[in-house]
Amino acid sequence: MTEIEAIYARHSVRNYKSDWIEDEKVELIHQKIEELNRESRLHLQYIEDAGKTYNKLLNRTSGLNSAPSVIACVGKESDPDLDEKVGYYGEKLVLYAQTLGLNTCWAGIFSRKKIPVEVDPGEKIVISIAIGYGENQGQNHRSKPIDQISQATGERPEWFERGIEMALLAPTAMNQQSFMIKLCEDGSVEFTDKGGFFSKVNLGIVKCHFEIGSGRKIEWTQTRIRRMKRSVGRS
Numbered sequence: 212m213t214e215i216e217a218i219y220a221r222h223s224v225r226n227y228k229s230d231w232i233e234d235e236k237v238e239l240i241h242q243k244i245e246e247l248n249r250e251s252r253l254h255l256q257y258i259e260d261a262g263k264t265y266n267k268l269l270n271r272t273s274g275l276n277s278a279p280s281v282i283a284c285v286g287k288e289s290d291p292d293l294d295e296k297v298g299y300y301g302e303k304l305v306l307y308a309q310t311l312g313l314n315t316c317w318a319g320i321f322s323r324k325k326i327p328v329e330v331d332p333g334e335k336i337v338i339s340i341a342i343g344y345g346e347n348q349g350q351n352h353r354s355k356p357i358d359q360i361s362q363a364t365g366e367r368p369e370w371f372e373r374g375i376e377m378a379l380l381a382p383t384a385m386n387q388q389s390f391m392i393k394l395c396e397d398g399s400v401e402f403t404d405k406g407g408f409f410s411k412v413n414l415g416i417v418k419c420h421f422e423i424g425s426g427r428k429i430e431w432t433q434t435r436i437r438r439m440k441r442s443v444g445r446s
């Protein structure tokens with residue numbers, strides 16, 4: 212399964228079988244996490260036994276039934292791009308899990324006291340991702356019209372349209388889709404976060420999908436001012 216196929220197949224799954232993920236797949240997840248952590252300097256962690264991360268009281272509000280395992284998204288508090296990076300790299304992992312036949316659900320609502328996670332000094336846990344074998348494969352979410360989430364000054368090249376299509380399939384907290392993707396005259400692509408619950412994490416996820424769809428690499432810039440403007444070039 213390619214990343215594009217994984218994007219089409221992925222939906223949030225909130226009911227899981229109690230089966231543990233097989234050792235060979237756990238090993239592959241660990242390897243992928245190692246690769247992503249090396250690149251991003253995040254501290255993503257796979258936790259085999261989610262324990263009471265998704266407890267009953269929270270379940271009632273979030274609709275997420277307890278999952279067997281969990282991915283904890285941890286990183287340095289001092290990193291100004293922490294939330295966005297968590298979204299971008301966490302979604303890479305989510306799509307990888309999908310290629311392994313697993314299901315996931317990003318979960319902002321979880322028990323921070325009960326999650327058996329390692330948080331080093333100077334780090335914080337941003338969000339969790341439930342993972343396991345779903346009772347179902349989830350369902351398509353409703354999407355905003357293309358003109359509400361994208362703009363282009365001139366013609367819309369095919370690569371841009373493909374990026375937008377994949378961005379609309381991205382998971383966002385409460386399905387807000389509160390972002391704008393603009394194709395500028397100089398050919399660069401500007402991503403704007405329009406706010407809301409976990410908006411920076413959402414934006415990182417959207418960038419991950421756009422990049423896969425467009426086939427063009429988004430350059431991460433260091434400066435805060437240009438944070439929303441990424442130059443886009445062929446990968």
Ligand SMILES: Cc1cc2nc3c(=O)[nH]c(=O)nc-3n(C[C@H](O)[C@H](O)[C@H](O)COP(=O)(O)O)c2cc1C
Binds near residue numbers: 221321352385
């Ligand atoms: C940052 C983030 C936080 C989320 N938090 C929760 C949550 O706490 N509980 C839940 O059931 N779903 C949560 N979701 C899943 C969204 O509701 C879901 O992605 C959205 O409705 C779109 O549906 P889809 O993922 O099936 O495409 C979250 C998603 C994101 C991206």
